[in-house]
Amino acid sequence: MNLLKRFLIYLGILLVIGGLAAYHVLTDFASTPYPPDMTLEVFHPETPGNIPEHRVWQPKYPVIDIHSHPQESGKTPDELIKIMDASGVRAIVDLDGHWGWTGHRIQRKLEEYNLKYPGRFILFTKIDFGRYKNPDFVEETLQRLEESVRWGVKGVKIWKNLGMMYRDANGKLIPLDDPRLDPIWEKIGELGIPVLIHTADPVAFWQPVDRFNERYEELTEGGSWFDSYANGDYPSFETLMKQRENLLRKHPNTIFIGAHMAELGHDLKRLGRMLDEFPNFYVDISDRAYELGRQPYTAREFFIQYQDRILFGIDLYPETHVYQDYYRFFQTEDEYFDYPRYYYKHGRWKIYGLNLPDSVLQKVYYLNAVKILQLDRKLIENPSS
Numbered sequence: 001m002n003l004l005k006r007f008l009i010y011l012g013i014l015l016v017i018g019g020l021a022a023y024h025v026l027t028d029f030a031s032t033p034y035p036p037d038m039t040l041e042v043f044h045p046e047t048p049g050n051i052p053e054h055r056v057w058q059p060k061y062p063v064i065d066i067h068s069h070p071q072e073s074g075k076t077p078d079e080l081i082k083i084m085d086a087s088g089v090r091a092i093v094d095l096d097g098h099w100g101w102t103g104h105r106i107q108r109k110l111e112e113y114n115l116k117y118p119g120r121f122i123l124f125t126k127i128d129f130g131r132y133k134n135p136d137f138v139e140e141t142l143q144r145l146e147e148s149v150r151w152g153v154k155g156v157k158i159w160k161n162l163g164m165m166y167r168d169a170n171g172k173l174i175p176l177d178d179p180r181l182d183p184i185w186e187k188i189g190e191l192g193i194p195v196l197i198h199t200a201d202p203v204a205f206w207q208p209v210d211r212f213n214e215r216y217e218e219l220t221e222g223g224s225w226f227d228s229y230a231n232g233d234y235p236s237f238e239t240l241m242k243q244r245e246n247l248l249r250k251h252p253n254t255i256f257i258g259a260h261m262a263e264l265g266h267d268l269k270r271l272g273r274m275l276d277e278f279p280n281f282y283v284d285i286s287d288r289a290y291e292l293g294r295q296p297y298t299a300r301e302f303f304i305q306y307q308d309r310i311l312f313g314i315d316l317y318p319e320t321h322v323y324q325d326y327y328r329f330f331q332t333e334d335e336y337f338d339y340p341r342y343y344y345k346h347g348r349w350k351i352y353g354l355n356l357p358d359s360v361l362q363k364v365y366y367l368n369a370v371k372i373l374q375l376d377r378k379l380i381e382n383p384s385s
């Protein structure tokens with residue numbers, strides 16, 4: 001009896017707490033009038049009127065997602081494949097084959113993916129620039145790269161911490177075009193695999209955080225990946241762009257893919273000039289649809305002109321509704337709709353569909369990736385054959 005009483009008391013307390021929490025959530029997100037401190041995340045204005053909507057559930061062509069982090073999702077290959085199938089995604093590139101992995105560990109990961117689902121998962125590795133101070137860093141890296149490719153790795157992922165955070169023995173930042181790294185980029189070219197390189201961040205991160213900064217809310221609300229670099233502790237945006245250009249110039253036989261529209265989605269003219277100058281340079285579109293979709297005429301022209309150099313990817317991990325929002329962006333002429341997003345918003349702008357020609361869609365969705373990663377085109381197009 002005593003026990004039952006105690007149980008009922010606990011249950012009562014739980015119900016009260018649950019009820020309060022539910023009330024809080026509901027009032028916060030639904031019915032309350034403007035909370036005075038309403039954040040970008042909560043703000044969700046509904047557009048009045050009747051703007052035609054064309055949802056796209058399946059892509060017009062098979063899709064390869066070149067920028068993915070499936071391991072972060074915590075999902076099993078079976079679960080990932082379900083999402084990929086529902087989204088028309090034939091293959092994803094897992095960028096998180098870690099540097100510390102031995103050949104055996106790489107093999108295990110690839111077996112986990114490929115025994116059951118051949119061709120559906122592609123693995124990239126990383127380089128540990130934290131070991132730069134070791135005298136044998138370069139030699140060790142070259143060996144590790146060869147070993148990784150032998151075990152089935154198909155590319156290298158470089159993050160923005162190269163150029164912005166990694167330091168040498170004297171405490172100096174290691175620049176992207178550091179001559180000591182030259183043999184590494186050359187080796188990657190020889191091995192015939194691409195480097196997916198994330199350099200810098202959106203240019204607004206370097207601008208003063210004031211009422212003119214279009215990412216003001218991202219930069220002030222905090223709590224995520226975004227950080228202002230305006231305090232001068234980091235190299236300037238321009239410095240990083242110049243370093244990347246030197247890198248591309250010095251290694252014409254190595255293919256580089258600039259992640260997130262190479263952080264030049266705000267300046268497609270400049271990005272176009274770069275693609276003209278460096279035939280070894282490609283870009284992925286991941287997490288920048290909002291920069292493209294707010295300038296649909298310019299972006300459409302850009303996609304047509306550089307259709308051989310743009311790769312599909314979404315960043316983070318497979319999610320059906322996110323893929324579908326990208327398909328809507330690429331395949332329709334819908335106007336003024338929400339950009340594909342995960343957990344956080346980037347700003348209060350909306351996007352317009354690009355309605356890309358079929359031949360362009362096909363290249364961006366998968367043919368460019370097939371070429372760079374040297375995949376079997378038939379396997380992507382006809383999985384069952």
Ligand SMILES: [Zn+2]
Pocket residue numbers: 067068069315316
């Ligand atoms: Zn990423």
